[in-house]
Amino acid sequence: MTPPQLPRTTSRINVIKALAHPSRLTIVEALQHGEQCVCDLRNLVGTDLSTVSKHLAILRSAGLLSMEKRGLKVFYRLSCPCFLDFLNCVDRMSSASSCSTAG
Amino acid sequence: MTPPQLPRTTSRINVIKALAHPSRLTIVEALQHGEQCVCDLRNLVGTDLSTVSKHLAILRSAGLLSMEKRGLKVFYRLSCPCFLDFLNCVDRMSSASSCSTAG
DNA sequence: TCTTTACTTGGCGATTTTGCCAAGTATTCT
């Protein structure tokens, strides 16, 4: 079993884990350009509708997405505009050349 | 099985997944203040030494940490100075109040 | 009201991740 962590670490993990799946990150990346309904996101990630729906629930419970039902469709959008900054940070870290050679 | 993603998404996932575990994030947070040997990190996270070592291998293969052996001890440090920015971004997203009320 | 559309939730097998123990490697000390 995992030992206890600091509260701040726990809330950080909540966000990071939500983003740590290809389909979920793909969804979030797509929503940078504006809201989309679940059926569109389903076409994007290519898995079963129920699977997409569960991924969306995870992102929502992490506070990253908000939803709005209009007619039959449910639209999802980023609840945090600062998400682009986050991805820029990830990119800087994932490109080891610009990181490890810096020091 | 998960459908294919964009290459950039894949490399992002590589980094995010490495950070998506309490012990690993705790390790990385600790290394913000400077390098530490494995035995110190073991005391920090409180699990078996072999478990810590495997977590470190994951962080290393994601390009986030670099290691250096001096004597008997192995010291780990952040290979990317921009990591603090990353955590700031996570914190902004994890505090839903400062995000969703912004727009 | 009955049907259709769009989505969510329950459930379960399959895959992945995690953590401990045991064993192996490298370096230092005696």
Add this chain to the structure above:
DNA sequence: AGAATACTTGGCAAAATCGCCAAGTAAAGA
């Protein structure tokens, strides 16, 4: 050389995650 220290790797069981199918809910249309 032999022992001790600091760590890594192999292996496996337990736990968590994932994705599909089936069933349920809500709104719109006939």
